Amino acid sequence: MWSLPVSLLLATISVLGFSATTQAAVQDEEQVVLNAPHRQPISPGPRFTCRQQSPELCDAGSQHWTGTVNISSEKSMFFCAFCSGPFVMQHALCAAIPVSLTYVVGYYESRDSPETDPVLLWMSGGPGATSELGQFKGIGPCAVNEDGNSTRRLEFSWIDHANVVFIDQPVGVGFSQISDRNQIATNLHDGARDVYTFLSTFTKEVFPELANRTWHITGESMGGHYVTSYTEYILKQEAERALQGLDIGIHIDSAIIVDGYIDGAYQYTGYYDFFCEDWRADGRLYPLMNATACQEMGEAVAACEEKGAMCRDSYDVDVCAWAMQSCGQTVGKHFTDGVKPGGWNPYDSRFKCQEPPLCSNFSTDETIVFLNQPWVQEQLGFPNYTFQLIDFDTNRRWDAAGNLNLPVTRELTWLLDNSDVRVLFFNGNNDIIINTPGQMRLLDAQPWKGQAHFRSLRYQDWFYTNGKLDQGGGGKKGGTWKGGERLKIYTVDEAGHFSAMNQSEALGVVVADWLRK
Numbered sequence: 001m002w003s004l005p006v007s008l009l010l011a012t013i014s015v016l017g018f019s020a021t022t023q024a025a026v027q028d029e030e031q032v033v034l035n036a037p038h039r040q041p042i043s044p045g046p047r048f049t050c051r052q053q054s055p056e057l058c059d060a061g062s063q064h065w066t067g068t069v070n071i072s073s074e075k076s077m078f079f080c081a082f083c084s085g086p087f088v089m090q091h092a093l094c095a096a097i098p099v100s101l102t103y104v105v106g107y108y109e110s111r112d113s114p115e116t117d118p119v120l121l122w123m124s125g126g127p128g129a130t131s132e133l134g135q136f137k138g139i140g141p142c143a144v145n146e147d148g149n150s151t152r153r154l155e156f157s158w159i160d161h162a163n164v165v166f167i168d169q170p171v172g173v174g175f176s177q178i179s180d181r182n183q184i185a186t187n188l189h190d191g192a193r194d195v196y197t198f199l200s201t202f203t204k205e206v207f208p209e210l211a212n213r214t215w216h217i218t219g220e221s222m223g224g225h226y227v228t229s230y231t232e233y234i235l236k237q238e239a240e241r242a243l244q245g246l247d248i249g250i251h252i253d254s255a256i257i258v259d260g261y262i263d264g265a266y267q268y269t270g271y272y273d274f275f276c277e278d279w280r281a282d283g284r285l286y287p288l289m290n291a292t293a294c295q296e297m298g299e300a301v302a303a304c305e306e307k308g309a310m311c312r313d314s315y316d317v318d319v320c321a322w323a324m325q326s327c328g329q330t331v332g333k334h335f336t337d338g339v340k341p342g343g344w345n346p347y348d349s350r351f352k353c354q355e356p357p358l359c360s361n362f363s364t365d366e367t368i369v370f371l372n373q374p375w376v377q378e379q380l381g382f383p384n385y386t387f388q389l390i391d392f393d394t395n396r397r398w399d400a401a402g403n404l405n406l407p408v409t410r411e412l413t414w415l416l417d418n419s420d421v422r423v424l425f426f427n428g429n430n431d432i433i434i435n436t437p438g439q440m441r442l443l444d445a446q447p448w449k450g451q452a453h454f455r456s457l458r459y460q461d462w463f464y465t466n467g468k469l470d471q472g473g474g475g476k477k478g479g480t481w482k483g484g485e486r487l488k489i490y491t492v493d494e495a496g497h498f499s500a501m502n503q504s505e506a507l508g509v510v511v512a513d514w515l516r517k
């Protein structure tokens with residue numbers, strides 16, 4: 001049977017159909033809604049833990065906290081939060097809470113001016129990736145050294161411009177704990193509900209000074225699904241509560257999607273452009289596959305587009321599984337076959353695959369070693385924990401539920417047509433699994449009221465110098481961009497799937513500019 005090398009960290013393709021077991025689990029979880037944030041807590045007592053962390057854990061140059069927020073009696077979500085700048089906030093509530101965690105998260109104060117800076121929520125992909133990936137290998141202020149036992153400060157981080165909160169979700173992933181793994185959210189609605197519950201407690205109880213702050217909902221890879229659908233969910237919940245004279249004070253200004261998964265069909269058709277055409281027109285080598293392979297791929301594009309449209313129109317699990325499988329066996333075949341040791345690395349065309357599906361050696365990864373150090377776990381409040389960067393069990397559960405094949409086109413349309421949320425895309429030009437030409441096709445085809453104008457725009461090069469976008473066209477070239485106030489995409493040169501890590505200065509410059517608007 002055709003097998004999927006990479007349903008990881010972005011999950012473009014899965015073949016398993018509808019699973020009755022998982023569906024039952026989903027229904028059970030509906031009952032958790034009783035504990036939704038707008039209800040009174042059923043039992044008294046702290047619904048979160050929070051501890052300020054030392055620079056030993058992350059040499060961030062700003063304050064940072066980790067903790068957990070109870071989502072229900074079975075679930076706690078981990079956070080890690082960083083403040084912008086050296087400003088010292090008074091976190092009396094936070095400090096007063098005895099330490100004992102269930103759900104964990106991280107929050108970093110922005111290095112700039114945390115008292116007014118917006119708050120940025122970051123979600124890594126998968127499903128199943130911990131946001132520690134985003135913290136240590138993405139937009140965060142520190143990285144783990146080779147010794148796996150210490151960290152170093154990074155020069156460019158999104159905490160330079162915003163307070164940043166990393167969360168491990170869906171609960172069951174990373175340090176976010178769940179008592180019954182059959183209760184893991186395996187669809188976007190349940191995931192959104194838990195994140196909304198988290199945000200409610202986080203802004204009301206853990207950091208009340210964040211009430212009424214501006215938020216940016218961000219993520220990478222599968223995060224494209226989380227960001228679009230969770231943002232829609234939060235906005236709708238807040239609107240409903242506002243009608244009742246209540247809200248939790250989350251004002252979402254924008255959504256930022258880094259190498260994000262929106263619709264698999266466009267990634268498949270994008271393979272054709274990526275491997276066979278001069279899509280970037282920057283003098284790079286092409287085609288990357290031989291004439292026979294390119295002809296076969298090209299001839300299959302129209303049929304894949306047609307099936308992708310059927311999936312998009314129906315949002316039906318079975319139709320979408322069939323469409324993605326068909327695209328995978330036709331346009332995707334030569335690439336998929338080539339994902340093997342020494343072959344294509346789906347996450348970065350500049351590197352060869354070591355071992356599928358991840359193609360890089362995660363078992364020796366210094367970040368995993370660090371997060372499994374007894375003193376680190378002690379400091380985080382998770383003694384004797386088996387920490388994994390990628391939770392494959394959660395990934396398989398989404399796959400089994402058939403929910404990896406569904407697009408989030410409607411959700412994106414809703415954001416663009418029914419809200420004021422601005423949407424920013426980044427895409428690494430060496431990313432294959434979420435390839436830039438696929439995202440370009442997708443955004444031109446994205447239905448919304450600004451589509452006609454967006455599609456008419458041409459891509460232009462962008463440049464940056466000394467931490468600023470350089471409108472004069474001098475400085476270092478970052479890639480190409482197009483868009484307007486509501487929707488923009490920046491493509492990023494010399495960057496794979498983890499473009500925020502590969503080009504941290506370049507992305508940081510664009511984010512700084514974007515947040516200032």
Ligand SMILES: *[C@@H]1O[C@H](CO)[C@@H](O)[C@H](O)[C@H]1NC(C)=O
Nearest residue numbers: 043044045046047070101102
């Ligand atoms: C929150 O979770 C912790 C750990 O599971 C538990 O001890 C505590 O009672 C919970 N609090 C509430 C209000 O449910």
Ligand SMILES: *[C@@H]1O[C@H](CO)[C@@H](O)[C@H](O)[C@H]1NC(C)=O
Nearest residue numbers: 056147148149150373375376
């Ligand atoms: C790892 O780091 C901790 C804390 O800095 C230190 O106590 C410990 O000795 C280190 N372990 C090794 C093997 O260097």
Ligand SMILES: *[C@@H]1O[C@H](CO)[C@@H](O)[C@H](O)[C@H]1NC(C)=O
Nearest residue numbers: 208209210211212213248249
């Ligand atoms: C948030 O804003 C609302 C409306 O502007 C106001 O009523 C409320 O007091 C504010 N809450 C905080 C904690 O500042």
Ligand SMILES: *[C@@H]1O[C@H](CO)[C@@H](O)[C@H](O)[C@H]1NC(C)=O
Nearest residue numbers: 289290291292293334335338
């Ligand atoms: C062309 O490339 C495909 C897939 O990469 C390979 O299977 C095939 O053998 C190649 N054909 C020729 C003629 O090189």
Ligand SMILES: *[C@@H]1O[C@H](CO)[C@@H](O)[C@H](O)[C@H]1NC(C)=O
Nearest residue numbers: 341354355360361362363364
């Ligand atoms: C990955 O690391 C492990 C542990 O060091 C090693 O045994 C394995 O050979 C490595 N795999 C590759 C493909 O490098």
Ligand SMILES: *[C@@H]1O[C@H](CO)[C@@H](O)[C@H](O)[C@H]1NC(C)=O
Nearest residue numbers: 374377378382383384385386
């Ligand atoms: C840590 O976990 C191991 C394996 O599950 C167990 O044998 C050991 O007793 C635990 N240690 C502590 C201090 O809980």
Ligand SMILES: *[C@@H]1O[C@H](CO)[C@@H](O)[C@H](O)[C@H]1NC(C)=O
Nearest residue numbers: 347348496497498501502503
């Ligand atoms: C870019 O990211 C890849 C992982 O996708 C990593 O192996 C590589 O070291 C990164 N390069 C830079 C310059 O950050």
